[in-house]
Every structure is written in structure tokens, then in C-alpha cells.
Amino acid sequence: MLNLLALVLIFSTFGFSVNANGGTQTQVTELPLAEVFGELELSSKRPTSVIVELEAESIVEAKHVGKNQTKASLKSERGKVISELKKAVKTADVNREYDYVFSGFSVELPANEIIKLAAIPGVKAVYPNVHYTADVVSAKEVTAEAFSPAMLKSAPFIGANEAWETGFTGEGVTVAVIDTGVDYTHSDLAHAFGDYKGYDFVDDDNDPQEGAGQYHGTHVSGTVAANGSIKGVAPEARLLGYRVLGPNGGSTEDVVAGIELAVQDGADVMNLSLGNTLNNPDWATSIALDWAMAEGVVAVTSNGNAGPNNWTVGSPGTSREAISVGATQLPYDSYSSVLTTGDVGYASASVMGYPSPEKLLELNGSNELVDVGLAAEADFEGKDVAGKIALISRGGFAFVDKVANAKAKGAVGVVLYNNPGATADIPVVPGLALPTIKLSIADGQKILSEYDAGNTVATFAVEFDKVVGESMASFSSRGPVTFTWMIKPDVSAPGVDIVSTFPGEGYASLQGTSMAAPHVAGAAALLLQKNPNWGTEDVKAALMNTAADVIDPTKNEVYAHNSQGAGSIRVVDALNTNTLVAPGSHSFGKFVKDSGKQVEKQSFEIKNLSNKRKTYSFDVVFAGDPAGIKVSTSNNLKVNAGKSQQVNFNVQVDTSKLEPGYYEGTIVVSDGTQTFDVPTILFVGEPDYPRVTGAFMGKQDEVQYYVGSYLPGGAEVLEYYLFEFNGGIGPIIGALGTFENAPAPFHEFLWDGSVNGEDIAPGDYVLGVYVEQAGVTEYKAYLVTKE
Numbered sequence: 001m002l003n004l005l006a007l008v009l010i011f012s013t014f015g016f017s018v019n020a021n022g023g024t025q026t027q028v029t030e031l032p033l034a035e036v037f038g039e040l041e042l043s044s045k046r047p048t049s050v051i052v053e054l055e056a057e058s059i060v061e062a063k064h065v066g067k068n069q070t071k072a073s074l075k076s077e078r079g080k081v082i083s084e085l086k087k088a089v090k091t092a093d094v095n096r097e098y099d100y101v102f103s104g105f106s107v108e109l110p111a112n113e114i115i116k117l118a119a120i121p122g123v124k125a126v127y128p129n130v131h132y133t134a135d136v137v138s139a140k141e142v143t144a145e146a147f148s149p150a151m152l153k154s155a156p157f158i159g160a161n162e163a164w165e166t167g168f169t170g171e172g173v174t175v176a177v178i179d180t181g182v183d184y185t186h187s188d189l190a191h192a193f194g195d196y197k198g199y200d201f202v203d204d205d206n207d208p209q210e211g212a213g214q215y216h217g218t219h220v221s222g223t224v225a226a227n228g229s230i231k232g233v234a235p236e237a238r239l240l241g242y243r244v245l246g247p248n249g250g251s252t253e254d255v256v257a258g259i260e261l262a263v264q265d266g267a268d269v270m271n272l273s274l275g276n277t278l279n280n281p282d283w284a285t286s287i288a289l290d291w292a293m294a295e296g297v298v299a300v301t302s303n304g305n306a307g308p309n310n311w312t313v314g315s316p317g318t319s320r321e322a323i324s325v326g327a328t329q330l331p332y333d334s335y336s337s338v339l340t341t342g343d344v345g346y347a348s349a350s351v352m353g354y355p356s357p358e359k360l361l362e363l364n365g366s367n368e369l370v371d372v373g374l375a376a377e378a379d380f381e382g383k384d385v386a387g388k389i390a391l392i393s394r395g396g397f398a399f400v401d402k403v404a405n406a407k408a409k410g411a412v413g414v415v416l417y418n419n420p421g422a423t424a425d426i427p428v429v430p431g432l433a434l435p436t437i438k439l440s441i442a443d444g445q446k447i448l449s450e451y452d453a454g455n456t457v458a459t460f461a462v463e464f465d466k467v468v469g470e471s472m473a474s475f476s477s478r479g480p481v482t483f484t485w486m487i488k489p490d491v492s493a494p495g496v497d498i499v500s501t502f503p504g505e506g507y508a509s510l511q512g513t514s515m516a517a518p519h520v521a522g523a524a525a526l527l528l529q530k531n532p533n534w535g536t537e538d539v540k541a542a543l544m545n546t547a548a549d550v551i552d553p554t555k556n557e558v559y560a561h562n563s564q565g566a567g568s569i570r571v572v573d574a575l576n577t578n579t580l581v582a583p584g585s586h587s588f589g590k591f592v593k594d595s596g597k598q599v600e601k602q603s604f605e606i607k608n609l610s611n612k613r614k615t616y617s618f619d620v621v622f623a624g625d626p627a628g629i630k631v632s633t634s635n636n637l638k639v640n641a642g643k644s645q646q647v648n649f650n651v652q653v654d655t656s657k658l659e660p661g662y663y664e665g666t667i668v669v670s671d672g673t674q675t676f677d678v679p680t681i682l683f684v685g686e687p688d689y690p691r692v693t694g695a696f697m698g699k700q701d702e703v704q705y706y707v708g709s710y711l712p713g714g715a716e717v718l719e720y721y722l723f724e725f726n727g728g729i730g731p732i733i734g735a736l737g738t739f740e741n742a743p744a745p746f747h748e749f750l751w752d753g754s755v756n757g758e759d760i761a762p763g764d765y766v767l768g769v770y771v772e773q774a775g776v777t778e779y780k781a782y783l784v785t786k787e
Contacts (some may be wrong), residue, residue, distance in 0.1 A: 008128040032121040036114060037283065044698075048111040049095075049129035051104060051252050051284040054081060055122050058103040060263075074099040081122045082107075088120065089113045100260045101291040102284060102372070103246075106253035127284045132274045133249040134180055134216035136512040137305050137400070137475050140431060141502055148645030152230040154223075154494035157330055157470075158519060159571040160233045160754070163526050168575060170525035172532075174264035175224050176297075177518075178255065179217030181210035183503040188228030189221055189239065198241035199261055201254040208241035215503050217241060219510050220273050222501030223518035230500065230507070232314045233522025233530075236269045245274060252284050255316075259288045262297070268528050269298045271521035272322075272516035277306055293321040293536045298528070300325060300521040302513035303489040304477030308427075310562055311615045312477040313488045317513075323524075323540050324488045327473040327495025327516040328550055328568050331431060333357060334468045338461040339415065339437055341369070341450050348440035351462065352399075352416060353432030360435040363413045366459045370411075370450055373404040374727065386410030389458055390434075391451065394419040394446070395727045399429050407433040415458065419443025421729045427474035431497040431509055435462075463722025468553045470494075472563050474571060476513055479562040480587075480662065480681065487585045487664075487681050489545050489565040490540065493519035523571050530575055537582045538607070544584025545676045546573035561585070561664045561679040578610040581669050581676050590684035591653040598655065603648045604678065606669070608639040614623045614671045615639075618647070620680070622665035628657030629665075629682070640745040653682065660685030692771045695782040700750060705737060705786065708748030709769045715742040719774035722755060725764045729781055733760065736767075753786070762786050 056077040062069030078097060082105065085092050092109040106129060109117065118126055155161065165167075181200060184193040198208040210218050227235035242258035244250045255274065262270050269290065280286075287301045299322035306312040317324040335357075339349035354360035368388045375392040391407035392414055403414050417439040418426050426438040439447060439462065473496050479488035496515030498527040502508040524539050531538065547567030549558045558564075566584055582605050591598045608614045615638050620631040633649030646658040650668075667678040692708040707720060726732030734755035739747065753760055767784045 008010065032119070033115065034044045034118040035125040036118050037125065037127050037280070041487070044111040046111055046327050047108050048114070049106060049108045049116070049251065049253065050114065051106050051127040051129055051256065052081070052117065052123055053102070053104040053125040053127065053284065053287070054078060055124045056103055057292060058101055059099055060101045060295045061103070064291075064294050071099055074103060075702040077122060078103075078105060081120055084120045085117055086559070092117075096257050098256055098260055101263055101295065102256050102260065102288040104284070111454065119366045129252045130276050130278060130283070131249050132245065132252055132255055132276055134245055134274055134514055136216060136510055136514050137398075138351055139215070139508055139510045140400075140433065141506060142499060148228055150688045152499050153330055154498050154519060155231060155233050155522075157494060158233070158523065158569055158574070160231075160522065160526070163571045163575060164231075166575075168526045168529050170225060170237030170522065170529055173234065173268045173525040173528050174238045174240060174266060175234065175525055176240045176242060176265070176267035177217055177221045177224065178242045178244055178258040178262060178270055179219045179220055179274065180214040180245045181208045182221045182239070182241035183210050183218040183501070184208070184239075184241060186218060186222075186501050186503065186505060187632040188226040188230060188501050189218070191227055192221075192225045192237065192239035193241075194238065196265075198243075198265075199258075200243040201257050202243050202246040202250065208243045210243070210503055211247060213247055215508065216245070216273070216514065217243070218503050219500045219508060220271060220514060220518045223498060223515065224271060224522045226501050232500070233519055237522070237525045240267060250274070255285050256288045259285070259292055259299075263292050268296055268493045269300065269521050269524045271518050272299070272301045272316055273512075273517045274514075275304045275314045275317055277312075279311055279313055279318060279480055280315060281318045281320055281486070283315045283318075283586070285316040287321070289316055289319040289322040296536060298521075298524045298536050298539050299323065300517050300524060302517040303327075305475045305512050305655045307476045307478050308472075308474050308563075309514070310478045311482070313479045313481060314477060317477065317488055320484060320486065322535070323490050323520055323543065325513060325517040325520045326489035326492040326564060326566070327513045328470050328492045328564075329473050329496040330494050331467055331469050332430060334465045335360060335462050336465045337437055339439075340459045341447060341455045341457060343457065344446070344450050344658055346439055346443040346447060348443045349437050351428075352426060352436040352438035353403075353429040354435040355431065355433055357464075360462055363435045363437075363460045364462055366457050367413065369415065369451060369456045369458050371448070372406065375405050377405060380405070380409050387412055389413045389415055391447065392416045392570070394422055394426060399426075400432060403432045403434050403436055413437075413460075415439065415447070417441070417447060419727065420445070421727070426518055431511065449719075470550055470568055471553050472550055472559050473511070475511075476516075476563070485587045485589050485662075485681070485683055486589065486680050487561045487565065490584065491515065491520060491543050491565045492550060500719045504762035507696065520569055523569055523574065526571060527574060538580055541580040541582035541584045542574040542577050545568050545579070545581050545678075546570055546577050561681065566677065566679055578608070579614070579616075579669070579671060579674070579676060580607040580609065581678055582607070585678060586667065586680040588651050588680065590683040591655055592685060593655050596654070596656065597652055599650055601648065601650050603646050605644050605646055606637065606639055607644040608641060611641045613638060613640050617670050618649070619668045619670075620665060622663050624663075626658055626663060629663060631665075651682065653684065655684055658684045692769050692778055692780050695767050695769050695780070695784065697767060697784040697786065699787045703752065705751045705753055706748055707751045707767070708746060710746045710769065711742060711744050713772075713773055714744040715747070715771045715773050716740065717770070718742045718747060719770040721768040721770070722760070723766040723768060723781070725766050726784060729766050729768075733765070760786055
């Protein structure tokens with residue numbers, strides 16, 4: 001079964017009533033249940049791994065809420081719950097146990113026994129043991145012959161080299177890399193490791209050496225602290241490696257264990273370049289990170305690679321406290337392009353990516369096209385593309401792999417056209433293995449028609465156009481976060497074509513928010529070297545307050561806060577700041593009154609780090625200057641040297657004057673010579689988060705299937721349709737069901753496996769889900785498998 005649902009089940013109590021003989025109603029005593037979150041098939045007997053959170057606070061949480069807690073007392077409380085669980089579920093198999101930043105344990109049991117687990121006294125919540133992967137969009141190893149230290153452009157771009165010149169190199173600061181392990185024998189990394197190197201939670205031993213075929217953690221570690229042929233952002237920082245991801249990724253139980261051990265091992269900073277697609281702040285990993293931050297460890301996470309749409313940020317980037325990082329692309333040269341086949345032109349032709357400007361310009365002239373479909377290995381059989389141009393369709397698998405396959409077969413260039421089933425344009429993907437021209441859906445169909453008619457010679461004219469400034473990577477996930485309505489990411493950093501260390505004395509160019517996060521982790525190390533007494537909120541504020549606006553080159557305007565956060569980090573400005581404004585962003589939350597005015601209060605803290613008294617002024621601007629939003633705060637605030645002060649402000653929202661949705665704004669703080677921008681956001685009415693965020697299909701028994709969807713806000717109208725799958729959305733087969741007033745958070749029904757009286761054969765299909773709710777309609781499609 002292919003299950004794409006990310007649903008949240010919240011059981012506060014469980015109760016029911018029955019009609020006894022004679023018609024009188026008997027009320028049965030309610031049974032309290034813990035909250036149950038996640039992708040859990042509660043009717044299945046399949047063994048399922050979950051994370052259990054206990055009501056007893058972790059050691060760190062207890063300390064911060066003024067309670068006494070010890071490992072021994074927690075072990076006792078945990079033991080009671082585990083004992084009761086094994087009585088109720090004989091096959092329950094407990095794996096990892098937690099007590100430091102998370103209180104609980106991981107356990108495998110049949111899914112249909114999870115309700116028994118949730119009913120045990122002392123259990124606060126049950127979370128899925130979700131799958132985490134390393135956030136990489138593409139990877140390309142750089143040969144020793146081709147490698148040059150000049151390839152390392154990202155650290156100098158954010159100002160790391162200027163920080164080194166002033167003596168800040170990360171010396172004395174320990175950074176934990178929670179990832180796929182690390183090749184600590186690499187000559188550029190060996191200096192950063194002592195006798196104790198970390199821990200391997202995949203193989204459960206004291207050697208976090210990266211596994212065969214893995215490279216992600218080594219690359220991330222190099223961006224943080226390489227000091228050899230290339231230099232990381234903090235080249236004299238100490239590293240600790242925690243291997244929580246194996247060749248096929250990892251799971252919550254190991255990630256939480258890695259966070260716990262890193263905090264206990266004395267890490268000052270931790271980097272988690274990993275994630276999933278769950279946009280929720282309350283998963284176990286995010287909770288562990290929040291308490292790690294409270295304990296004084298700066299936690300940095302990647303925001304995810306599911307962009308560019310809003311609401312695509314995934315855990316642990318959704319953490320309330322950790323620094324979530326989006327990915328930018330460094331400034332690059334832009335080229336114009338013209339493509340013709342014979343007398344036929346293609347207006348949408350534009351440069352998608354290339355390995356170097358020289359290789360791109362070598363494309364100019366005429367060359368033969370060879371249609372290789374999706375460009376899978378089998379698509380090249382019987383076709384000669386050596387020295388020719390591969391004509392490739394979008395779909396099936398990653399762009400970089402398509403182009404790499406073409407290069408492996410000897411092609412010198414690619415024309416890649418959009419698939420008719422696609423819902424978005426093909427993005428620019430810098431660093432592709434071959435010079436690649438992209439086409440729209442319409443032009444793709446036109447060039448195929450010309451090709452079939454024998455018009456197979458393509459002529460290219462590519463010219464330099466302009467330099468494009470730093471921009472957000474199209475793949476970088478966007479906020480906001482559901483339930484907390486927070487802006488994410490917090491900041492951004494370079495994440496495209498990042499050259500760093502590769503296992504076995506190598507180097508590689510990778511891209512993804514995984515590559516952006518370690519720039520921020522390294523910057524945090526530099527800040528802590530200069531300011532060893534700073535708290536985590538100070539480090540976060542310094543990076544956010546001094547970040548530079550990223551400009552959308554297609555619109556020539558600043559990207560939205562939910563794309564870039566506070567902006568792209570600038571190390572020297574963060575090191576030299578004389579003011580800290582924390583928190584570095586604000587959410588006023590939801591305003592849901594149907595009419596009239598609603599007022600909410602907020603506050604932030606200003607720290608004057610200078611040796612002079614400062615006077616601060618404030619201005620709040622919301623995008624578009626909407627008439628229904630008014631913010632009041634102090635006009636002037638005097639803060640003595642080395643002191644801090646709270647700033648209170650109110651927001652008044654007249655929902656009758658505003659359309660539903662969210663409104664981004666900026667709180668501009670000025671000390672007369674410098675300004676500091678604090679992103680803010682508020683929501684009016686029902687936020688525009690997706691009405692349907694997942695769908696699923698699975699076999700219930702020999703004749704029935706369960707089908708359903710995740711509906712965060714419920715649905716007034718809900719319809720399911722089945723389509724053929726042909727690499728995209730194929731012809732419609734028919735409707736599976738129509739429903740009204742489906743409640744949140746999920747909907748499920750039984751299907752007999754037929755449409756219009758005809759049985760549907762097992763295989764892959766597209767499940768279309770149509771939703772109407774609160775005046776908003778939405779249609780989404782999901783790949784599912786009928787067993």
C-alpha cells in the first residue's frame with residue numbers, strides 16, 4: 001500500500017451511549033485517552049512503531065518549569081507505564097527510552113492496539129515514528145582533477161572570511177552534526193574530532209563513521225568546520241557526529257535519541273539537515289529541539305525541499321524555537337536562449353541549468369535531437385545520443401537524474417519539456433550535468449509533433465543576459481506553520497551548488513536546504529565564540545535582526561517572509577550588532593470574529609549591547625497597508641547601556657474590513673542610525689492552509705478497501721475520483737464517493753474496489769480529492785496503489 005496521508009487524530013476522551021430495551025438511554029463511563037497524532041492505521045494488525053510521550057516532564061522541561069526531576073524518578077515512571085503496556089499488549093516491544101529533553105520511549109506494537117496504549121495512565125501523547133530523510137535536491141561529486149578551492153563561494157558570500165580575519169573561527173565551540181554520520185578521517189575534517197567522536201544510532205556503536213554509499217553528513221560537516229583545501233564557516237570549531245540516518249533514511253526514535261545525547265555530550269550548537277513533510281509543530285522531534293534550545297544548545301534545522309508553495313515546511317523545521325533555514329541561490333549569470341527546429345520556433349525556450357558557462361555556450365549551433373522519453377535507463381535502449389541532444393519529458397523522477405543519465409550515454413545537451421500532467425512550471429536548476437533548455441507544456445507538445453514529422457535538428461542561440469542577485473531556491477519549503485501560525489523559515493542561507501567535503505578525500509557539489517542549514521550552524525559557532533554567555537535566543541535574534549533582504553528577480557521585490565524568513569544571514573553584521581530584538585519574528589495568530597474589532601497583545605525584548613544609552617523608535621507596516629489592521633506601541637523607548645527592556649504593543653483587527661487569509665507585516669525598530677526588521681504575520685478568518693493535505697488507500701479485507709483524506713478544517717463537500725496513472729494524471733475512471741459535512745481532521749470510507757459495476761485491477765492509480773469548505777474549493781491528486 002502507498003499511503004500518503006499525514007493525519008492527526010486527537011482523542012481527548014472516548015465515550016458512547018446505547019439504547020437499552022424499553023428505549024431508555026444508558027450512558028457508559030468515558031475512558032480518558034492520550035492524544036494520538038500521525039499516520040496510524042488504527043484498524044490494522046500491522047506492527048507499527050510509535051513514540052510515547054509521558055505526562056512526567058523530561059529533566060530539562062522540569063528544570064525550566066521549576067520542578068525537581070531525576071533520571072531515577074523518570075525511569076520509575078516510565079517503568080510503570082511500560083509494565084502496564086506489556087500487560088495490555090503482550091507483543092509490545094520497547095526500543096529506545098528518553099528522559100533528558102524528551103520524556104518517553106519508542107515501542108512497536110500492532111496498530112489496532114494503540115488505543116490501549118493511549119488509555120494507560122501516565123501517557124500524554126503518542127506520535128508516529130515517522131521517516132526522515134537527508135534534504136538533498138541533487139548531488140554531484142567533483143573529481144580531484146576538477147576541484148579548486150575557489151569553488152567554495154558560499155562561506156565568503158555570507159562574510160565568514162571577514163570574521164576569520166577578526167579572530168572568530170569557532171574555536172572552543174562544539175557543533176553536533178545529527179545526520180548520516182561523518183567521514184572524520186577526511187583530511188579537511190580530522191582536526192575537528194577528538195577521541196570521542198559521537199555515536200552511531202543506526203548500528204548502535206560508538207563509531208559515527210558514515211556508511212558505505214552515504215555522503216550527506218560529511219558534506220554538512222565540511223560546510224560547518226572544514227579546514228584544509230576548503231574552509232567551512234567555523235573552521236576551528238569542534239565537531240561531534242551522530243549517525244541517525246542509514247542508507248534508507250531514519251526515524252523519529254533515532255533522531256530524538258541523537259538530540260538527547262548531543263545535549264548531554266555538551267554540544268553548543270546542533271545541526272539537523274533532515275526532515276519530513278509533516279507541517280505540525282508538536283511532533284516528538286520538534287519538542288525535543290525546543291527543550292534543547294531551552295537548555296542552551298542552538299538548534300539549527302533545514303526547512304525542507306518541498307517548495308515553492310506555501311505551507312510546505314516540514315518537521316523539525318516547524319519547531320517553535322529551533323532556527324529553521326531556507327535555501328538561497330548565490331548570484332549567477334543569466335542567459336537568454338532561442339531554440340528552433342527548422343523554421344519552427346519555441347517562445348518558452350529558456351536556460352534551465354548548466355555545468356559551466358563555457359559548456360552552455362558550446363550548445364550554440366545545430367545538432368540532432370533524440371527523443372528519449374522520461375530518460376530512464378531503459379529509454380535509451382537502441383538509441384544513439386552520443387554527441388547529440390537528448391529530448392526529455394518531465395515526470396517519473398528527478399531532473400538531475402534525467403540529465404545525468406543523458407550525460408552517461410554521451411549526450412552533449414538536453415531539451416527538457418514540461419509534462420501535460422504537471423501543475424507547475426519547470427524550475428531553474430543550477431549545476432546540471434549538461435547544458436539544458438526547458439520548454440513549456442505547449443512547446444513540448446509542439447516539438448514532439450515536429451520530431452515525429454522528421455524535423456529532428458535543433459538550432460540553439462544562447463547569449464549572456466545579466467547577473468541575477470541572490471534569490472530563493474525554488475525547492476526551498478515555505479511556511480507558515482499550522483496550529484502555531486508561525487513564520488518559517490527563520491532565516492535563509494546559500495543552498496544551491498554548495499561545494500564541500502565528500503567521503504574518501506573527495507569533494508562534491510550538493511543542493512538543498514540541507515546545505516543551507518550548516519552555514520547557519522557555523523555562523524552560530526562564530527557568535528558563541530565572541531559571546532560565550534549568550535543564550536540561544538540571543539544567537540537567533542542576532543542572525544535574524546541582521547539578515548539581508550532577498551530580492552525576487554522575477555518581480556524585483558522582496559520575497560515574502562514565509563519564503564525567506566528574516567532574510568539571508570550576514571555573519572559580520574551579526575557579530576557586530578549592538579542591539580538584539582527577540583523574538584526575531586512574531587505571529588499575532590488568528591482573528592476569527594465575524595464582525596467588529598478584536599485586539600491582541602504582544603511583546604518583545606530589546607537588548608542594548610552598546611556602552612551608550614539608546615533611544616528606539618518603532619514603526620509597523622503591513623503589506624498593502626490594509627485598512628482593517630492597526631498596531632499601537634511606544635513612540636520612543638530609552639534603554640540604558642548593557643540593559644534590556646520589554647516593548648509592549650497591541651494589534652487591533654477589524655475583520656469586517658479584511659478578506660480571509662494571512663497578512664504579512666514588518667516591525668521596524670530604529671536606534672537613529674540603524675534599523676532592525678522584525679517579520680510579523682496575522683491571520684483573518686480561516687487561514688488559507690490546504691483544505692486537503694493528504695490521501696490514502698489500503699486493503700481492509702479480501703473484498704474491501706479503505707479510502708480517505710486528511711482535512712485540517714473539515715469539508716462541506718468532499719468528492720473522490722479515480723484516474724489512470726500514466727506517469728501523470730491519465731483518463732478518468734469514475735467517482736468513488738461523494739460526501740457532505742465531513743468533519744476534521746480526517747475522513748475515511750470503505751470502497752468495494754469497483755467503479756460503475758466494474759472491478760478495478762490492482763495497480764497504481766491517481767486519486768483525485770475535491771473539497772469545498774468556507775467558500776474555498778480545492779482539488780488535489782495523489783498517487784495510490786490498489787493492492
